[in-house]
Amino acid sequence: MSTTTTKDHPHLAADFNRDEPRVNWHDETLWWVRAKRDIAAHKLPEWELLRETASQIKFNVLSNLSTYLEQFEANATKNGIIVHWAADAAEHNQIVHSLLEQRGITKMVKSKSMLTEECHLNDYLKDHGIDVIDSDLGERIVQLANEPPSHIVLPCIHKKKEEIGDIFHEHLGSAKGESDPKILTETARQHLREVFLTRRAALTGVNFAVAETGEFVICTNEGNADMGAHLAEIHIASMGIEKLIPERKHLGVFLRLLTRSATGQPITTYSSHFSKPQDGSEIHIIIVDNGRSIQLGREEFRNSLKCIRCGACMNTCPVYRKSGGHSYHTAVAGPIGSILAPNLDMKKYADLPFASTLCGSCSNVCPVKIDIHDQLYKWRQVIVKEGYSPKAKTMAMKAMALTLASPTLYRMGGKTGRLVFKYAPFAVNNKLNPWYNQREMPKAPDESFGEWYAKRKGAKNS
Amino acid sequence: MRVALFVPCYVDQFYPKAAIATLELLEKLGCEVHYPKNQTCCGQPMANSGYEHLTGGCNNLFVDNFAGYDYIVCPSGSCTLHIKEHLHADGKEEQATEIRKKVYELTEFLVDILRVKQLSASFPYRVGLHQSCHGLRGLRIAQMSELVAEPFSKPAQLLDMVNGLELVPLSRQDDCCGFGGTFCVVEEAVSAKMGKDRVADHVSHGAQYITSADLSCLMHLEGILRRQNSDVKVIHVAEILNHSMQ
Ligand code: SF4
Numbered sequence A: 001m002s003t004t005t006t007k008d009h010p011h012l013a014a015d016f017n018r019d020e021p022r023v024n025w026h027d028e029t030l031w032w033v034r035a036k037r038d039i040a041a042h043k044l045p046e047w048e049l050l051r052e053t054a055s056q057i058k059f060n061v062l063s064n065l066s067t068y069l070e071q072f073e074a075n076a077t078k079n080g081i082i083v084h085w086a087a088d089a090a091e092h093n094q095i096v097h098s099l100l101e102q103r104g105i106t107k108m109v110k111s112k113s114m115l116t117e118e119c120h121l122n123d124y125l126k127d128h129g130i131d132v133i134d135s136d137l138g139e140r141i142v143q144l145a146n147e148p149p150s151h152i153v154l155p156c157i158h159k160k161k162e163e164i165g166d167i168f169h170e171h172l173g174s175a176k177g178e179s180d181p182k183i184l185t186e187t188a189r190q191h192l193r194e195v196f197l198t199r200r201a202a203l204t205g206v207n208f209a210v211a212e213t214g215e216f217v218i219c220t221n222e223g224n225a226d227m228g229a230h231l232a233e234i235h236i237a238s239m240g241i242e243k244l245i246p247e248r249k250h251l252g253v254f255l256r257l258l259t260r261s262a263t264g265q266p267i268t269t270y271s272s273h274f275s276k277p278q279d280g281s282e283i284h285i286i287i288v289d290n291g292r293s294i295q296l297g298r299e300e301f302r303n304s305l306k307c308i309r310c311g312a313c314m315n316t317c318p319v320y321r322k323s324g325g326h327s328y329h330t331a332v333a334g335p336i337g338s339i340l341a342p343n344l345d346m347k348k349y350a351d352l353p354f355a356s357t358l359c360g361s362c363s364n365v366c367p368v369k370i371d372i373h374d375q376l377y378k379w380r381q382v383i384v385k386e387g388y389s390p391k392a393k394t395m396a397m398k399a400m401a402l403t404l405a406s407p408t409l410y411r412m413g414g415k416t417g418r419l420v421f422k423y424a425p426f427a428v429n430n431k432l433n434p435w436y437n438q439r440e441m442p443k444a445p446d447e448s449f450g451e452w453y454a455k456r457k458g459a460k461n462s
Numbered sequence B: 001m002r003v004a005l006f007v008p009c010y011v012d013q014f015y016p017k018a019a020i021a022t023l024e025l026l027e028k029l030g031c032e033v034h035y036p037k038n039q040t041c042c043g044q045p046m047a048n049s050g051y052e053h054l055t056g057g058c059n060n061l062f063v064d065n066f067a068g069y070d071y072i073v074c075p076s077g078s079c080t081l082h083i084k085e086h087l088h089a090d091g092k093e094e095q096a097t098e099i100r101k102k103v104y105e106l107t108e109f110l111v112d113i114l115r116v117k118q119l120s121a122s123f124p125y126r127v128g129l130h131q132s133c134h135g136l137r138g139l140r141i142a143q144m145s146e147l148v149a150e151p152f153s154k155p156a157q158l159l160d161m162v163n164g165l166e167l168v169p170l171s172r173q174d175d176c177c178g179f180g181g182t183f184c185v186v187e188e189a190v191s192a193k194m195g196k197d198r199v200a201d202h203v204s205h206g207a208q209y210i211t212s213a214d215l216s217c218l219m220h221l222e223g224i225l226r227r228q229n230s231d232v233k234v235i236h237v238a239e240i241l242n243h244s245m246q
Helices: A009-016 A020-042 A047-063 A065-078 A089-102 A114-118 A121-127 A137-144 A161-172 A181-198 A224-231 A248-262 A292-297 A299-306 A312-316 A318-323 A334-344 A361-365 A372-385 A391-404 A407-416 A419-427 A449-455 B009-014 B016-028 B056-066 B077-086 B093-102 B106-113 B133-138 B154-159 B188-204 B215-227 B237-241
Strands: A082-086 A107-110 A131-134 A201-204 A208-210 A215-220 A234-240 A270-274 A282-288 B002-005 B032-034 B071-074 B103-105 B126-130 B209-212 B233-236
Touching (some): A009 A318, A009 B188, A020 A312, A020 A318, A020 B188, A047 A065, A047 A299, A082 A089, A089 A121, A089 A201, A089 A234, A107 A181, A114 A121, A131 A137, A137 A161, A161 A181, A201 A224, A224 A270, A292 A334, A299 A372, A312 A318, A312 A334, A312 A361, A334 A372, A391 A407, A449 B009, B002 B016, B009 B215, B016 B106, B016 B233, B016 B237, B056 B093, B071 B077, B071 B093, B106 B154, B106 B237, B126 B154, B126 B188, B126 B215, B188 B215, B209 B237, B233 B237
Parallel strands (some): A082 A282, A201 A234, A234 A282, B002 B032, B002 B071, B126 B209, B209 B233
Antiparallel strands (some): A215 A270
16 A cells, blocks of 8 residues: 555565464464453552553643753753753764764663664664674564564564574574573573673663653663663663653552553563762763654644553554564554654555554553554544555545445445445455455345335335 | 434445344334435545545435434444544534434444343344444443453343343454454455454354344454355344344
8 A cells, every 4th residue: 555665564464474373373472461461450450540640641741841851851960861862863873873982882782772773773883883782682582683673562572482592593502493491591691691791881771761850760571771781881871752751759650550561560570760870880861852743743643652662552453463563664563653653754654554453452451541543543544635545545435435425326336236345445456356365255135225125115214 | 212224335235134123123122213215324434544534425415314313323333433433514513413422333222222121032042242343442332351440241231131042252352353444455464364363263162153233344254254164154233132023
């Protein structure tokens, strides 16, 4: 459906679906996480109140963003953190590079940060001769496999343990055919320990930045953010402008929601607070816009900036589960990615708001109550109006609208049969009917209800 | 009580039996049912594809057909939701607003308005209930599994009144079937896979029939069942509730 040269979601998803057992496995793995989330959420009778509270706190943040950003900057600076501002991905990457260059650092350890994926930081640094090692286990695996993460919380959820064994055998020297998760984890641990001990620079993401105190919080299950940041002489933290919360007391709301929504754990293993640099080291924070203020200005889509990146909407999304993260061809996949990406590049991501059945599960699982499926619907209207819809589809839709607006044409069209299907196959420029590929067509009855009713004895048509 | 029957286009064309059952059921339950004969479609196929701006003609027609009734009842959750959320008409906004408030999906009408407490229907089969997403999360005719809230289901409540009917449990009680309007052709691969998995859940629990308050989902599931040469059939909930009623 997209007019770009890269493959769009339907094609990438069809590729993924060639291996049905793999789709089943992917679907079941993520459903298992969703089920764990359900158990965790249902243990808290106040769950829905928590969601509402979190949503309102974020609403306040987005409504007063500049105030909170300035407050955060002032307090962080007071604490001895050096604050940088980046308008876009390029500026963010340049700031990171210059911080390293000034110190003659050519090797950096990084913990998980979807923002740096969004900015393509690794590629940029590699091109500038800087070696980056991702220290989150899942991220490290996809990095070794030379792939982007397929999920924001579970970056290599698309890989089976045997495949990980092969990657480790090739890159980290584990035994051929080894697929025991315990042994593979130990291999990664040994490898990463060396990295933590020797890298002078560490980059982390930010989960929450507290305006009131100028501190920030990073949540990891592996403690890898701390390991990198504690030993490095410079800690660079990259955060999107929307990561703020007003006060420290609000943290409790979000920390209770985040990991329950993400993996069903009561709380992340490590919720690390950074408020000031240790003696002899520096903390830099880069506050990045990269299209967020444009989204803030789009009133109908503003709520998408409430996202705390828990990934629950992806785990619950039947389309994500059955099409795989890479089919979204953007850093943040799934339902939330599909409403964030068109803001960055409407043409390139014109396919994504259509990669949904609008089932609404995402909006109801979301811990900050983002109206995801309603935004998907609204993006579709915007994308069509902006002209990023295939011409054939527009023509078919016009014909359909005309027919359905006229009872006479409708009845004629109905007689010639299968009105819906007559107009349906427009979507792919394909002579075959995509419905019929894996499904039988409905059997057309002898008469429509309207025809039956007209003949009904004693019928009074109103 | 003057009730207008709204029969969505695809039900009219492909599943007249469901519409007939709806009409008969409402009449048996004492409603004065009218069928405005110039009705066509709610406009959802265009709107969900991003062409809401082309639905003006449909909307106007809908208002002309359905203004002035006490209630508008429709045997499709999806179309009902579309009308409820998106019906607007230039120069007729007042009537459109009235219609948005008065339009009901059949099972919610039976439970909430008619307050049906018993039925004389019998349907001695094992039945799987597919909760269509638009009915479930849009109209809230049942509780969704994502929310921490009391479970309920209006279609299940009615099916429980049917003699001999056994509702089968499902592993995933409210996963989407993958129909999704034009999604079913735009995203054929994923749509068909979702449908196959929904069907498998019902079949593996021994369902002989799959029922739903939404025929669009059933049309999709039926297409898959028939391709698999399965004995399992689909049936609209109205047909079960109207089955051999005295
Ligand atoms: S949109 Fe909501 S559910 Fe999805 S990742 Fe963000 S916070 Fe989580």
